[in-house]
Amino acid sequence: MSSDFHATDDPFQAFDAWMAEAVAAEVNDPNAMALATVDADGLPDVRVVLLNGLDRRGFAFYTNLGSAxxxxxxxxxxxxxxFHWKSLRRQIRIRGPVERVTEAEADAYFATRPRLSRIGAWASRQSTPLGSRRELEDAVAAFETRFEGEEPPRPPHWTGFRIVPISIEFWQDMPFRLHDRATFAAQPDGSWTRTRLYP
Structure with a gap:
């Protein structure tokens, strides 16, 4: 399997190539990524989310603003x-500042979600204590009634964030743990530098 990230100075081009292979090879959620943030105590917090938008501005995902x-x-x-694609023996790491997506972007993505997922965005008080599963089901039923006969709009507490990458690292598993690894670093003029790393 080739480490094609050495053939370009454009990490987005390399990412697109690997993502296309992941989409073809991975059975479930090739766009899944482990997302690390920092909580109020300065401790790292991590969970898996889905990448739902990518362009040269960065990597976008969507969530409830009230969630952790x-x-x-x-x-x-x-x-x-x-991103870790076990079947392909590859991973890509990204890091950088985060910005909100625009209202128009959030509206457009929300409209593509299944109806019940849109209802769920209204019903779920994400990350807060839940007394019982019935409590959630009742909330879903209430919002189904509220939006009967119409398309559920995007809730004001639901939007997206974009990681604006300052570094993107590619890792390819190789025999005897002599892995192939390189990092791209963003430059002030918008270009990227590529550096091969020891495994």
Whole structure:
């Protein structure tokens, strides 16, 4: 398997190539990434989310602003993420500051979600204590009734964030743990430098 990230000075081009292979090879959620944030005590917090938008501005994902990650990113807008494709024996790490997506971007993505997922965004008080599963089911039923016959709009507490990468690292498993690894670093003029790393 080639480490094609050495053939370009554009990490987004290399990412697109690897993601295309992951989409073809991975059975479930090739766009899943472990997202690390920092909580109010300065401790790292990590969970798996889905990448739902990528362009040269960065890597976008969506969440409830009241969730742990929503609160943490609002208070300390910086994050790191890792994509790990076990079947391909590859991973990509990204890190950088975080910005909110635009209202139009959030509206557009929300409209693509299944109806029940949109209802769930209204019903879930994400990351807060839940008394019982029935409590959540009742909330879902209430919002299904509220939005009967119409498209559920995006809730005001639901939006997206974008990691604006300052570094993107590619890692390819190789025999005898002599892995192939390189990092791209963003430059002030918008270009990237590529550095091969010891495994």
């Amino acid at each position: 990650k929503g609160r943490e990113l609002t208070a300390q807008p910086k994050a790191a993420a890792v």
